[in-house]
Amino acid sequence: MSGHRELTVELGERTYPIYIGEGLLDEAGKLFAQRGISKKSPLMIVTDANVARRHLDRLASVLTEEGFTVVTAIVPAGENSKSLAELERLIGIALEHGLDRKSAIVALGGGVVGDLAGFVAASFMRGVKFVQVPTTILAHDSSVGGKVAVNHPLAKNIIGAFHQPELVLYDLKTLQTLPEREVKAGLSEVVKHGLIWDADFVQWCDDNAEKLTALEPDTLGYALYKGCSVKAAVVSKDERENDLRAILNLGHTIGHALEAVAGYGELLHGEAISIGMVGAAKLAVRLGAPEEVYQVTKRVLSRVGLPVRLPEHLNTDDIMRAMMHDKKFQEGTMVFIVPTAIGAVEINKSVSSSLIREIVEQLKQEAVIG
Amino acid sequence: MSGHRELTVELGERTYPIYIGEGLLDEAGKLFAQRGISKKSPLMIVTDANVARRHLDRLASVLTEEGFTVVTAIVPAGENSKSLAELERLIGIALEHGLDRKSAIVALGGGVVGDLAGFVAASFMRGVKFVQVPTTILAHDSSVGGKVAVNHPLAKNIIGAFHQPELVLYDLKTLQTLPEREVKAGLSEVVKHGLIWDADFVQWCDDNAEKLTALEPDTLGYALYKGCSVKAAVVSKDERENDLRAILNLGHTIGHALEAVAGYGELLHGEAISIGMVGAAKLAVRLGAPEEVYQVTKRVLSRVGLPVRLPEHLNTDDIMRAMMHDKKFQEGTMVFIVPTAIGAVEINKSVSSSLIREIVEQLKQEAVIG
Ligand SMILES: NC(=O)c1ccc[n+]([C@@H]2O[C@H](COP(=O)([O-])OP(=O)(O)OC[C@H]3O[C@@H](n4cnc5c(N)ncnc54)[C@H](O)[C@@H]3O)[C@@H](O)[C@H]2O)c1
Ligand SMILES: NC(=O)c1ccc[n+]([C@@H]2O[C@H](COP(=O)([O-])OP(=O)(O)OC[C@H]3O[C@@H](n4cnc5c(N)ncnc54)[C@H](O)[C@@H]3O)[C@@H](O)[C@H]2O)c1
Ligand SMILES: [Zn+2]
Ligand SMILES: [Zn+2]
Numbered sequence: 001m002s003g004h005r006e007l008t009v010e011l012g013e014r015t016y017p018i019y020i021g022e023g024l025l026d027e028a029g030k031l032f033a034q035r036g037i038s039k040k041s042p043l044m045i046v047t048d049a050n051v052a053r054r055h056l057d058r059l060a061s062v063l064t065e066e067g068f069t070v071v072t073a074i075v076p077a078g079e080n081s082k083s084l085a086e087l088e089r090l091i092g093i094a095l096e097h098g099l100d101r102k103s104a105i106v107a108l109g110g111g112v113v114g115d116l117a118g119f120v121a122a123s124f125m126r127g128v129k130f131v132q133v134p135t136t137i138l139a140h141d142s143s144v145g146g147k148v149a150v151n152h153p154l155a156k157n158i159i160g161a162f163h164q165p166e167l168v169l170y171d172l173k174t175l176q177t178l179p180e181r182e183v184k185a186g187l188s189e190v191v192k193h194g195l196i197w198d199a200d201f202v203q204w205c206d207d208n209a210e211k212l213t214a215l216e217p218d219t220l221g222y223a224l225y226k227g228c229s230v231k232a233a234v235v236s237k238d239e240r241e242n243d244l245r246a247i248l249n250l251g252h253t254i255g256h257a258l259e260a261v262a263g264y265g266e267l268l269h270g271e272a273i274s275i276g277m278v279g280a281a282k283l284a285v286r287l288g289a290p291e292e293v294y295q296v297t298k299r300v301l302s303r304v305g306l307p308v309r310l311p312e313h314l315n316t317d318d319i320m321r322a323m324m325h326d327k328k329f330q331e332g333t334m335v336f337i338v339p340t341a342i343g344a345v346e347i348n349k350s351v352s353s354s355l356i357r358e359i360v361e362q363l364k365q366e367a368v369i370g
Numbered sequence: 371m372s373g374h375r376e377l378t379v380e381l382g383e384r385t386y387p388i389y390i391g392e393g394l395l396d397e398a399g400k401l402f403a404q405r406g407i408s409k410k411s412p413l414m415i416v417t418d419a420n421v422a423r424r425h426l427d428r429l430a431s432v433l434t435e436e437g438f439t440v441v442t443a444i445v446p447a448g449e450n451s452k453s454l455a456e457l458e459r460l461i462g463i464a465l466e467h468g469l470d471r472k473s474a475i476v477a478l479g480g481g482v483v484g485d486l487a488g489f490v491a492a493s494f495m496r497g498v499k500f501v502q503v504p505t506t507i508l509a510h511d512s513s514v515g516g517k518v519a520v521n522h523p524l525a526k527n528i529i530g531a532f533h534q535p536e537l538v539l540y541d542l543k544t545l546q547t548l549p550e551r552e553v554k555a556g557l558s559e560v561v562k563h564g565l566i567w568d569a570d571f572v573q574w575c576d577d578n579a580e581k582l583t584a585l586e587p588d589t590l591g592y593a594l595y596k597g598c599s600v601k602a603a604v605v606s607k608d609e610r611e612n613d614l615r616a617i618l619n620l621g622h623t624i625g626h627a628l629e630a631v632a633g634y635g636e637l638l639h640g641e642a643i644s645i646g647m648v649g650a651a652k653l654a655v656r657l658g659a660p661e662e663v664y665q666v667t668k669r670v671l672s673r674v675g676l677p678v679r680l681p682e683h684l685n686t687d688d689i690m691r692a693m694m695h696d697k698k699f700q701e702g703t704m705v706f707i708v709p710t711a712i713g714a715v716e717i718n719k720s721v722s723s724s725l726i727r728e729i730v731e732q733l734k735q736e737a738v739i740g
Binding site: 084087088091092095096122123124125126127147149152153154155158159160161162 | 454455457458461462465466492493494495496497517519522523524525528529530531532
């Protein structure tokens with residue numbers, strides 16, 4: 001494990017390590033055993049069709065060689081797999097292959113697989129062990145913190161649990177096969193973690209944007225390490241989202257509305273929240289933050305290749321309605337995560353909805369940086 | 371609240387009270403408010419068609435008068451409602467009526483409604499508050515301890531969580547409408563709680579069997595109080611079923627097998643475990659316990675009107691296979707909860723399966739007490 005990075009999510013008796021490094025899948029057997037994953041009971045790797053094609057054999061054979069009994073289950077790629085129907089199917093596979101209370105569920109994939117497999121682990125026999133093996137950049141966010149869920153036809157992520165993994169194993173090599181657009185979308189959350197917590201890291205992203213999008217291993221490893229560190233720090237202080245954890249939603253109020261209005265698919269999640277973060281920065285300046293907050297936010301996101309302008313064909317009324325539906329609205333005012341400087345945010349509970357409407361309109365005119 | 375009984379389930383920050391008494395539904399509003407159920411967010415009462423007809427209006431109107439916003443959801447009566455399909459439907463109703471993170475889910479009914487509504491509460495928005503309003507005798511068992519679950523086509527109770535209620539509100543009046551067979555089946559778990567924990571209470575059941583089956587209010591109230599107390603004591607010591615909680619399975623290894631082989635329906639759960647407890651008592655005597663263990667167990671169960679003989683048409687091989695499937699088997703030996711005296715049990719991990727087969731055969735010949 002030369003050159004790998006390691007950090008710890010501090011959560012009392014649920015504390016767990018995150019390992020980040022090139023080729024770490026090869027160490028999976030040893031690390032799983034160290035963290036108490038049982039060799040006596042079968043474990044089940046859940047992955048999606050895209051990831052299965054590229055990385056499943058390697059993980060399954062490493063674990064088998066190490067003495068684990070491996071069951072594999074493949075779901076279709078895409079958000080639609082986060083459903084109760086897939087949950088039921090996966091639990092059927094687990095039962096047919098004799099998984100028991102000592103078994104572990106392993107998520108090999110992006111946030112979709114992580115959220116779905118995590119909820120399987122949370123609910124199968126009222127909770128079994130869980131391991132995250134993220135294969136997207138976005139999953140540096142979703143694999144840390146223990147939020148797991150599936151979707152309901154009426155709302156995303158509404159059926160779920162808090163279920164922390166035993167470990168997170170991040171092999172940078174798996175990211176080499178990720179489509180370029182997914183790379184950039186994932187970097188959006190990396191930048192977000194800087195914007196809410198760490199000005200130096202934002203500066204670093206600004207300086208290293210090219211190497212990042214090129215997936216230069218050491219640069220990428222450092223960025224994921226920093227992103228995970230911020231997420232871990234916030235989650236350690238507020239595991240169940242009572243207060244602080246809300247700051248992780250920077251850019252998400254507008255972002256979620258854009259995803260909903262555009263129809264899931266036109267904008268990737270990371271793209272939508274990139275635009276949302278520019279919106280939050282504009283709002284910040286209107287509320288008195290230094291102009292620099294807006295300029296730096298927009299520049300960094302542009303440099304990693306993310307959109308900063310809101311697609312003009314999306315209807316402003318629809319966007320406002322989607323935000324209201326999101327329940328952050330209360331009688332003309334909204335709860336918003338607003339930057340106060342680069343690397344710092346506050347939770348503002350009384351932003352007027354008419355100001356938000358103005359910002360949304362302006363975001364459609366946003367000049368794109370060359 | 372004259373003449374009501376109260377006890378506490380000690381679980382650290384998840385500690386909660388159980389109220390048992392005649393007419394307690396009328397106090398629901400006050401007790402809910404005391405336990406922090408919000409009046410600002412809508413709550414949802416989940417019940418089944420049988421219970422809705424008899425008791426839903428009363429609970430809903432008491433709560434409404436007290437200032438709660440009440441949403442109601444009715445599921446078909448019966449075990450089939452413990453499904454992911456019903457879970458999805460109920461969460462749809464919750465979303466359509468604007469339930470949020472501060473909302474509570476209220477289970478008004480027997481164990482089916484409690485288990486299903488409890489899993490809705492555990493998973494909706496990753497967990498909201500939960501209240502148990504049991505209306506069967508069996509539910510003195512299922513409403514205490516926080517085990518909630520739905521079924522998978524391949525296995526019962528396999529998808530679930532540990533999710534403790536904020537309070538349990540037991541109105542003895544609701545039990546007056548319970549069919550007689552359900553009354554007796556529920557008393558089976560009451561007797562079980564005596565057999566594993568409290569010899570005096572077993573004696574008391576023996577002495578009061580007639581008043582119990584006649585639902586004499588004070589007798590019934592005391593029995594449910596004692597039953598809940600034993601369950602609460604065991605759960606307090608072992609919330610997540612690591613060890614001690616297993617003793618609650620007295621009679622259940624054979625009982626579950628009988629339910630499965632007979633086809634759910636022929637034998638009610640309480641009836642099946644009554645036969646199972648007689649089996650465990652016979653086993654106990656074979657393993658050296660005093661003959662009295664068998665005699666008293668059989669006499670008390672008979673007096674409350676429960677079956678003690680295994681229906682002859684159930685195939686012994688099928689029963690043995692069903693037990694093996696239940697995973698308590700290991701290479702010719704089984705884990706069994708075995709009485710050592712009346713009011714005390716041990717977890718025996720090496721009962722030979724051939725001895726169990728003998729007991730099953732004998733249970734078919736069991737003489738029925740007049
Ligand atoms: N639990 C949380 O805290 C949390 C946080 C943020 C997002 N999320 C969830 O995460 C999901 C989005 O995650 P995502 O962006 O990783 O989506 P994803 O899992 O759908 O992955 C994106 C695409 O990349 C493919 N892919 C994944 N890894 C690959 C690889 N190494 N090589 C080639 N292709 C690969 C996938 O098949 C998919 O087509 C959403 O459902 C969102 O709700 C959860
Ligand atoms: N969670 C636990 O710890 C636990 C423990 C034991 C059993 N259980 C579960 O409990 C379930 C069985 O519970 P149950 O026996 O209460 O079954 P149930 O909820 O199906 O109720 C039995 C029948 O009585 C009817 N009924 C309920 N209350 C009534 C009333 N007051 N008047 C008239 N009719 C009424 C119901 O409609 C149903 O037809 C099973 O699914 C079992 O798995 C759970
Ligand atoms: Zn996000
Ligand atoms: Zn039972």
